[in-house]
Amino acid sequence: MxxxxxxxxxxxxxxxxxxxxxxxxxxxxxxxxxxxxxxxxxxxxxxxxxxxxxxxxxxxxxxxxxxxxxxxxxxxxxxxxxxxxxxxxxxxxxxxxxxxxxxxxxxxxxxxxxxxxxxxxxxxxxxxxxxxxxxxxxxxxxxxxxxxxSYYDEAKIQIKYLVEEKKHTKIGFLIQADEFGYVVETGLLKSLSKYNLKPVKVARYLRNTHEITQALEVLKSSGATAISLVGTYKPLSVFINTAYEQGYKPDYTSISFASSSDLFANLKYSTNLMVTEVVPNxxxxxxxxxxxxxxxxxxxxxxxxxxxxxxxxxxxxxxxxxxxxxxxxxxxxxxxxxxxxxxxxxxxxxxxxxxxxxxxxxxxxxxxxxxx
Structure with missing residues (x-):
């Protein structure tokens, strides 16, 4: 409770x-x-x-x-x-x-x-x-x-959106490597398991850095058609923009902590991205x-x-x-x-x-x- x-x-x-x-x-x-x-x-x-x-x-x-x-x-x-x-x-x-x-x-x-x-x-x-x-x-x-x-509440909505609305089964995670990432990843995994699914790949990056090169290579090669993003607006926008420039265009979801207004402001290209929010517009x-x-x-x-x-x-x-x-x-x-x-x-x-x-x-x- x-x-x-x-x-x-x-x-x-x-x-x-x-x-x-x-x-x-x-x-x-x-x-x-x-x-x-x-x-x-x-x-x-x-x-x-x-x-x-x-x-x-x-x-x-x-x-x-x-x-x-x-x-x-x-x-x-x-x-x-x-x-x-x-x-x-x-x-x-x-x-x-x-x-x-x-x-x-x-x-x-x-x-x-x-x-x-x-x-x-x-x-x-x-x-x-x-x-x-x-x-x-x-x-x-x-x-x-x-x-x-809670992040579990948000994770539930994200996975439901990707699986039921967007019909994805090959979902990857990009996770900030700390307690924040661990907590949200746990919620995402629980939500995926209800559909008898597991992430095709989980890639990580360090908090307060923009170094996503290796994570992008790993997720791109995994065949993930959708990626749940866990982090702040700067590294996530770098990831999405760089992926697009390399011809990789999966669907994305992100947690409210990222700050949708700042994340959106940093995106350069047309992208399918849904962000869960905890207060209304x-x-x-x-x-x-x-x-x-x-x-x-x-x-x-x-x-x-x-x-x-x-x-x-x-x-x-x-x-x-x-x-x-x-x-x-x-x-x-x-x-x-x-x-x-x-x-x-x-x-x-x-x-x-x-x-x-x-x-x-x-x-x-x-x-x-x-x-x-």
Whole structure:
């Protein structure tokens, strides 16, 4: 049974309550500190910077309207370059030196795995990590709160698409060689096995590199007619572009972590690519939260808002909703209880995340690349 994957489910009237009624009497905690370790440099930096920006836009709006029960939210961000050792350093600094209330919006599976021993010991809340890893979703050993679908959920949709819709039986994997790759590969293998299939070949490459030459040769020679991609936008776009230039044009799927907007922007040729997503396209969504997000991004002079911004924004919405129901200073038990309560009860928000036709199931959306 999955840990509650709390979703941002607020009613529209409640938005105004959060935004304009946080001016309840102030107390001795005038600042609520959150710590965010993410990639601000390196080949995955666009993921981290866009998640951070989305959260910051909403928090700034809350702060301008009185904060949360009189306390201002301070989102501290530190660059880890999507490297676990740096994440550990940042996490220790946030907890020991900054006394953060929670770790917020951390980016990545290998990075989350690296800080797990710290979080198991200290029980610091680990809120809305940008990862669908099973160890964060099923029987977690840390004080974690999720909103996004798991990678197993995404893998299921990808394999169903390739096998049932595209009629592929020769499917290969391109896998980032770390905990992230391992977790997603496990989900892909489980999903393939339901069709009595195995990957024709699994090729790997190192995190934070673009060295895909050998992996491309291996997959091309395997006869794979479709490839499930697991990684970030830079190496995946290099792989797809290079394959096309060599006359190799399989169908592709990719996980949400890759950042579809950045992956699509780096593709040079017409390619059959489907990316699974954990939040809807805000430009096509009818939810009041999509409308409010687009309005706030426009007010913040963000000209090209995307799903990463939206996920970061919703992370901030959810935290703010829960925190305003807790006395100051914030305590772990109240914060986690209110996060789960909001996710469970607010229909406007959970309609963005929960699959009403599946027990404990999450919605997985799809994006398709088209060369304009």
């Amino acid at each position: 999955k840990n509650s994957h709390t979703q941002f489910l607020l009613s529209f009237p409640l938005l105004f309550f959060i935004t304009y009624s946080f001016t309840a009497k102030a107390n001795n905690q005038t600042v609520i500190k959150l710590g965010m370790s993410t990639a601000l440099t390196g080949p995955a930096k666009k993921i981290g910077t866009q998640l951070h920006l989305g959260s910051e836009v909403y928090f700034e709006k809350i702060n301008k309207n009185g904060g949360i029960n009189g306390a201002q939210i301070k989102l501290l961000v530190a660059d880890d370059g999507y490297e676990p050792k740096k994440t550990v350093t940042n996490t220790r600094h946030f907890i020991s030196n900054e006394n953060v209330v929670a770790l917020f919006g951390a980016m990545g599976t290998p990075t989350s795995h690296a800080v797990t021993p710290i979080l198991e010991k200290l029980k610091t809340p680990y809120l809305m990590p940008f990862s669908g890893a099973e160890f964060l979703h099923t029987a977690p050993t840390i004080n974690v709160f999720n909103i996004r679908a 805000p430009f096509q969504c009818k939810s009041v939260w999509c409308t409010e997000f687009l309005k706030d991004m426009k007010n913040a002079n963000v000209t090209t808002p995307n799903r990463l911004h939206f996920e970061g924004y919703l992370n901030a919405v959810f935290f703010s909703l829960a925190a305003q129901h807790c006395p100051q200073p914030l305590e772990n038990t109240c914060l986690m209880t209110q996060l789960n309560k909001s996710f469970r009860e607010d229909q406007q928000l959970n309609s963005l995340f929960l699959d009403k036709n599946s027990i404990n199931g999450h919605l997985v959306y799809r994006s398709f690349f088209s060369l304009k």
